[in-house]
Amino acid sequence: MGALQEAMREAAASGIRFGFAETNGLRMHYARKGHGKTLVLLHGWPEFWIVYRPLLERLEDEFDVIVPDLRGFGFTGKPFAGPDPHADANTHARDIAGLLDALGIASTGIVGGDLGAYVLQAFARHYPQRLERAFFFCTPYPGIGTRYGAPGHLIEVWYQYFQQLPWAAELIGASRQTCKLYLSHFLNHWSGDAPDVFANMLEIYTDMFMQNDNIQGGFDWYLSSAPDRRRWLEGTLAKPPVIDAPSRFLWGWHDPLIKPDWSDKLGDYFSNYSIGFADAGHFVHYEAPDLCASEIRSFFAAPSRHPPLAPLDRGPDAIVPVHAAMPQSQP
Known part of the structure; x- marks a missing residue:
C-alpha cells in the first residue's frame, strides 16, 4: 500500500x-470533519487537503471544517489534460462559491494561505455577502509591490517562472525521484x-503529485496568474x-518567500484587519497547528458581520466511501 493510500485510510478511520461536489465544470474533492460553524480551509502550492489535517483534528469540536482540493490539485484534478491558462484566482473563487452551493452553505468563514490566500481575496471581492470573516496565513497581496521582484528576492521566486514553461511538468515528473x-x-x-x-x-506528497496530472495542475496557477504578476x-x-470583511493575518517570522515586514501595506487593501506573527516559516498552519487553532477559534468566535442568510436548498451531501477517493496503487 502506498503512503497516500495509507494516509487516506487512517484519515477515514x-x-x-x-x-x-460538482462546481464550475469541475468535480471537486473535499475532506470534512466536525460540527458547528462552517469553516472552509484553502491550501496553497505544493499542497492538498492533507496539509490541514492537524487543524481539522484541532477544530472539529467547534467547527464543521471543509477542506477542498483546489482546481488542479489532489483528487480534484484538472478539467482537461495539458496546461490550463485559465486557473486564475477568480476561477478558483468561482469554484469555491460553487462548492458552497453544492453543499447548501449560504455563507462561511474562510482560511487561506499562499495560493489559498489569493483565492480568499478574490472570493472576498466577488462574494462579500457569502464571506463572514477571513483568516490569512503568509499572504501575497498587491501591497508587496515591486519588492517581490527585487534582485535579492529573485532567488526565492525563480520557480514561478520555471513552472510556466511548457515542458516543466514533464521534467519534474520524469521519475518519482525527480x-x-x-x-x-x-x-x-x-x-x-x-x-x-x-x-x-x-512520500505522501510525492504519491499525490505523481498522479492525476497534478504536477501540471499545480503549475497551472503560475501560468494563469502570470499577466497580473508581471x-x-x-x-x-x-x-x-x-476588502471590508473582518480579516486576521498570521505571518511566519521566518518565511523566506513572503517576508513578514511586507505586511506593512495591509491597511491600504483591508479596512478591518489585525495581524500576529509566529515563530515559523511559510507553512505556519502546519508548523504551528496549536497556535493556529487557538487563533482561529478566537477570531471566528466573534459574531458574523452579516445577518443570517436563508439556507440554500440543499441536495444530498455527496459523501463517498473512502475507497472512491483512493488512488490506484503505485507500481
Whole structure:
C-alpha cells in the first residue's frame, strides 16, 4: 500500500469524511470533519487537503471544517489534460462559491494561505455577502509591490517562472525521484530549512503529485496568474477594491518567500484587519497547528458581520466511501 493510500485510510478511520461536489465544470474533492460553524480551509502550492489535517483534528469540536482540493490539485484534478491558462484566482473563487452551493452553505468563514490566500481575496471581492470573516496565513497581496521582484528576492521566486514553461511538468515528473526532490526543496526551505517538519509527509506528497496530472495542475496557477504578476512587479497593476470583511493575518517570522515586514501595506487593501506573527516559516498552519487553532477559534468566535442568510436548498451531501477517493496503487 502506498503512503497516500495509507494516509487516506487512517484519515477515514479518524472520522474524516470525503466527498465530491460538482462546481464550475469541475468535480471537486473535499475532506470534512466536525460540527458547528462552517469553516472552509484553502491550501496553497505544493499542497492538498492533507496539509490541514492537524487543524481539522484541532477544530472539529467547534467547527464543521471543509477542506477542498483546489482546481488542479489532489483528487480534484484538472478539467482537461495539458496546461490550463485559465486557473486564475477568480476561477478558483468561482469554484469555491460553487462548492458552497453544492453543499447548501449560504455563507462561511474562510482560511487561506499562499495560493489559498489569493483565492480568499478574490472570493472576498466577488462574494462579500457569502464571506463572514477571513483568516490569512503568509499572504501575497498587491501591497508587496515591486519588492517581490527585487534582485535579492529573485532567488526565492525563480520557480514561478520555471513552472510556466511548457515542458516543466514533464521534467519534474520524469521519475518519482525527480518529483520528490523538487517538492522536498520547497517543503524544507520554506519551513525554515527544518527538514523534520515534513519528514513524514514527503512520500505522501510525492504519491499525490505523481498522479492525476497534478504536477501540471499545480503549475497551472503560475501560468494563469502570470499577466497580473508581471503588472504587479512592474508597478502597473490596478489597485483592487478594498476588502471590508473582518480579516486576521498570521505571518511566519521566518518565511523566506513572503517576508513578514511586507505586511506593512495591509491597511491600504483591508479596512478591518489585525495581524500576529509566529515563530515559523511559510507553512505556519502546519508548523504551528496549536497556535493556529487557538487563533482561529478566537477570531471566528466573534459574531458574523452579516445577518443570517436563508439556507440554500440543499441536495444530498455527496459523501463517498473512502475507497472512491483512493488512488490506484503505485507500481
